[in-house]
Amino acid sequence: MVNIAQWQALTEFCNQHAATLIAVSKTKPEQDIIDLYELGQRDFGENYVQELVEKQAHLPKDIRWHFIGHLQSNKVKYIAPFVHLIHGVDNAKLLIEIAKQAAKNERTISVLLQIHIAQEDTKFGFSPSEVEVLVKELQNTPIQNIRICGLMGMASNTDSIYQISNEFKTIDNLFKALKEQYFAHEDSFNTCSMGMSGDYELAIQCGSNMVRIGSLLFGQRTYS
Numbered sequence: 241m242v243n244i245a246q247w248q249a250l251t252e253f254c255n256q257h258a259a260t261l262i263a264v265s266k267t268k269p270e271q272d273i274i275d276l277y278e279l280g281q282r283d284f285g286e287n288y289v290q291e292l293v294e295k296q297a298h299l300p301k302d303i304r305w306h307f308i309g310h311l312q313s314n315k316v317k318y319i320a321p322f323v324h325l326i327h328g329v330d331n332a333k334l335l336i337e338i339a340k341q342a343a344k345n346e347r348t349i350s351v352l353l354q355i356h357i358a359q360e361d362t363k364f365g366f367s368p369s370e371v372e373v374l375v376k377e378l379q380n381t382p383i384q385n386i387r388i389c390g391l392m393g394m395a396s397n398t399d400s401i402y403q404i405s406n407e408f409k410t411i412d413n414l415f416k417a418l419k420e421q422y423f424a425h426e427d428s429f430n431t432c433s434m435g436m437s438g439d440y441e442l443a444i445q446c447g448s449n450m451v452r453i454g455s456l457l458f459g460q461r462t463y464s
């Protein structure tokens with residue numbers, strides 16, 4: 241079941257802050273996606289490759305599909321023909337595989353580099369210094385068929401608003417520093433993807449311009 245009032249409120253909130261709302265539909269039925277699509281929502285996020293491939297085949301072709309989960313290199317080929325933005329690029333090998341599959345499909349794939357700031361070891365991503373090294377390398381040796389559009393990050397799972405906002409600000413500062421130093425003339429480096437159902441307002445305050453919202457829109461997920 242989709243919460244339409246919540247979608248309207250979130251859409252208005254995101255418009256006011258010039259942010260993009262990604263409706264995270266993972267584990268949810270296709271009808272939920274259609275319900276939001278009919279209201280005008282076009283950006284949807286999924287984090288399981290097989291589920292995304294099935295949904296993409298059945299649903300309207302102008303949906304912009306965001307892959308927001310941890311992506312294994314050997315699965316890139318399944319989403320390369322259509323994916324709009326891959327949020328979770330966390331290693332150079334994956335980046336090279338995305339480029340290879342993009343070339344095979346004669347397209348350029350947009351990606352975000354995932355930053356690991358949170359305390360948990362379970363979260364994937366580059367440290368700020370690693371990402372800086374990578375971006376510098378890409379500057380010297382560009383990879384074709386890839387468009388680096390910005391950063392993505394998740395805050396720690398904690399009740400401390402202080403800690404969460406510090407983490408978001410760290411990612412936003414890094415985003416701005418990279419923009420200034422390496423992407424000042426590239427309009428496509430413009431995305432800082434931070435914030436989920438529990439912390440999106442804080443994320444926007446800290447500079448996010450893309451939020452990924454699941455449970456607020458579609459209700460709690462049950463994993464079987």
Ligand SMILES: *Cc1c(COP(=O)(O)O)cnc(C)c1O
Pocket residue numbers: 264266287308309435436437438452453454455456
């Ligand atoms: C599931 C997921 C979300 C959405 O989470 P909610 O708390 O349900 O809004 C956002 N980002 C990523 C990377 C996710 O895996």
